[in-house]
Amino acid sequence: MKKRNKITLLVAGCSIVAGALSCTNSQNNNSNQTQNKVGSTDSLQRYVDERLAIYEKVKLTSNLNDLTASERKILPLLIQAAKIMDDLFWKQAYPQRDSLLATIKDEKTRAFVDINYGPWDRLNGDKPFVAGIGPKPDAATFYPVGMTKDELEKSTVKDKYGLYSVIKKDSTGKLSSVPYHILYAAELQKASNLLKQAALLAEDAGLKKYLNLRADALVTDNYGPSDYAWLDMKTNTLDIIIGPIENYEDKLFNARASFESYVLIKDKVWSKRLAKYVSMLPQLQQGLPVEARYKQEKPGTDSELNAYDVVYYAGDCNAGSKTIAVNLPNDEIIQQKKGTRRSQLKNAMKAKFDKILMPIAKELIDKDQQQYINFDAFFANVMFHEVAHGLGIKKTVTGKGFVKEALQEQYSWLEEGKADVLGLYMVTGLLKKGELEGDIKAFYTTYMAGILRSVRFGAASAHGKANMQCFNFFKENGAFIRNSNGTYKVDFSKFETAMNKLSGVILTLQGNGDKAAVEKTQKEMAVISPELQGDLDKLTQKGIPVDIVFEQGVDVLGVK
Template sequence: MKHISKANLFIAGCSIIAGIASCTNPQGNSNDQNKKTSLVEDSLQKYVDERLAIYETVKLTTNINDLTVSERKILPLLIQAAKIMDELFWQQAYPQRDSLLNSIKDEKTKSFVWINYGPWDRLNGDKPFISGIGPKPDAATFYPTGMTKDELKNSDVKDKYGLYSVIKKDSTGKLSSVPYHILFATELQKASSLLKQAALLAEDEGFKKYLNLRADALVSDNYTASDYAWLDMKTNNLDIIIGPIENYEDKLFNARASYEAYVLVKDKVWSKRLAKYVSMLPELQQGLPVEAKYKKERPGTDSELNAYDVVYYAGDCNAGSKTIAVNLPNDEIIQQKKGTRRSQLKNAMKAKFDKILVPIANELIDKDQQQYINFDAFFANVMFHEVAHGLGIKNTITGKGFVKEALQEQYSWLEEGKADVLGLYMVTGLLKKGELEGDIKQFYTTYMTGILRSVRFGAASAHGKANMQCFNFFKENGAFIRNDNGTYKVDFLKFENSMNKLSRLILTLQGNGDKVAVEKTQKEKAVISAELQSDLDKLTKKGIPVDVIFEQGVDVLGVK
């Protein structure tokens, strides 16, 4: 791992971060200077102390007695491979980690660096919390420092917007791309070897095939065959999602993928309950509340909807807000041909429900509606969010190619917003058809509470932006009212109408591939008002966590 020296990490003198203070007199009295620096450090320390408290620690465990002897031997190998993904994500997000940590004396600040994979607070708009660290660069480490969008666009680089490469600039200013499998060759070879070892022990043939193909993919950057093999798995008890997957960290183009891993143990009982819903996608697609041209695609149905206990998070998925459900692969062609696998991370989901969502409801939901807060409704809302990624439109109707390509850095937040509202649309439709049990009031009230939970992830998060948009849109359309005491009350009829209107808006924006219109929508709707922020501050004052961090690994699981 390459490290930048301590001298390069910290700007000399008095560069002060996050709007807390600034220093404009470098020639001034050194005692005054020291006092100012001390005040800033004290302020930052207070900030870290307060922000560290927003996380609740959760142990990631499962019943290993349900696993075979060979599966218990496989788990440590998968966790070792996942740890390598964690190291690779550090190299992508903040390769100066060790130099930074060595310069910090306070243990709480070190802990906060580990949580955020760097010196920027991911759940507070990437605000710097280390003195001397500037704003987080949109380019991360995927592009040369100072490179403009036009500079790459006008270059002759073949792999300009590739998922699995970085852009480098030589001494003459010429740009080129370097594939991940070359840049991270040593680490990826180790991870590949661990997956091969796990494959030798695997009893399930589908899982064995996937592990071998994924091992090959890590060292070649060719993930297609392993993605298909992953979708073909039906009878596996263990699973690992591993590799460069999501684009959230690349805020310049939303093009390049970051490394992550989840190690999973299937919950067979819940998975069986979920199996029927994927087959209903084509019918639900046709019923979408939008013009026919925006729903002409047929979603793939040859995929699975499963529930898992997650026993290890690594890399991108462990940074900032923790994922509680996964819809993969992201490849639009594979999605259209084969579908996706929707993985519900049930133990992590239950932890967030108990420790975060219920306390939020007790504080911010109308007293008469608190009775409708329900884990099965929360589980279904999250589950159908992931299923809903398969609905809608992947190709623009305006000849601009895939929606993702047309919207670039504006894609992720709008896609998450689409999945949120279409997931609710699916719940509503399935309840009316008698295919889902429960009271619509439970789903809508729990969804409303879920919005209040997720907006706390902040403007730096795609999920945070999506929920801000939903909150503001629903408010404008009367889907809920804010009582005089600061609690929220759902209007169930207007909630459904607002859901349909927002679904139509998002699907139209995606289908048109109109990036300018999406940017305008983000600036107008994906914002937190002063009133909402005041209500969210109540949650912090009450000590209600924003998110979770994990105790995880072989020792926690009891496997060696």
């Protein structure tokens, strides 16, 4: 999705604490976190005060005038179900939430804990910001404390890498797997009941079917039928994405899914404008700038490309950087058979453009090129990022199975990088074919500003890593220059060349399924240089936010 599409940060050994840059050897993220851990209560408080300011508060609203009476009754039920996903994600990310908050008197620190779903700063390499808290465990709560990767791999557990289960260890040291629908039975039953109630009120046949099947999925962990039903929906106005979906929180294997939810209202006018692009995927796949064996797969075209107002975020998608576009389902088999739905979250996207990207552009983009920055280009770049998840390769050409299985915890960041660069490849190709309106200078310059926005998400973010790689690769290939005043100027001809070259590199890495090669690429390319860090510091000093947080819910929307 991730992915779909995330500051002052701890990355490549560089961090900002109280406005000062410090650098260490960053070969090991956990040791970095320990070395950079703020010691005193006073310094922790200063850190939180500064870091809380990187988020801009935004009201999540939409025009409800066109909703029917039944849709107005359904909306609060969907939000209630979404809130349960929020509670479940807390249990996955930091189950000691209540006891932690009980020890914290400072309201700003409590607010920062809420934003991060725990005591680790998600946009600063998961840096701990509460006294006595050590590094964030890669295993989260998906695996027993202290369990090694080798221990699980050598075990006899049948569901070693299951999407919807947790690994437990008994008193004898034996490992076993517990399904989500058993471990979280009470909460999932409540959410299921709410979806069933909403289904009874639904007038749209597709929505009714999906809500019923998704309700069943929550209490069985069998999500396939509801995923197909979700893709079949065509005429619905309301929508909800709900359940265990993304794998980002599992940094040990990138295997197990985290709970989240989006409550959505379709923008039918914008959605109609976007409908034509999915049918072009097979032709675009054939033209990918990579050897033929890496583009033999045929992308599914029975998909939808829609625009929405998002009116509620919950769980994983609400933690740290906020997603502004979604490409689902993640199931590779469903993707190949049916395709995916690319959901553009237009109101959240516009908020990020106005409050973050434009201020960044005014500080860091060459003055003569700032005229090319516009929302339509930003919207298209983000949209085609999601569409581009459907391009490329899902199975390795080396017999190692699906790319995701072969690359494990290295998969997410590289896949996000693929979607970024292939999205730009799609924009370029469609402009040349006359299928997309606009000036290529606008798309490339806005893309450059987008890179500078997303690298601020840091090393703990798949999107942050992806944009670090892109920045460094494009720099090496002359796609932009850095002016003496610290602004960046795009070289439009070299930008396209670099785009094609990076596309080939990423698709080859994925197709080969060579995890060691991807790890090497991350260490060498997904880093921030001191020079870039210094430029990003200017944004912090100017008070430009890194991301947004929401005022949301039934009260904000005016529904009960």
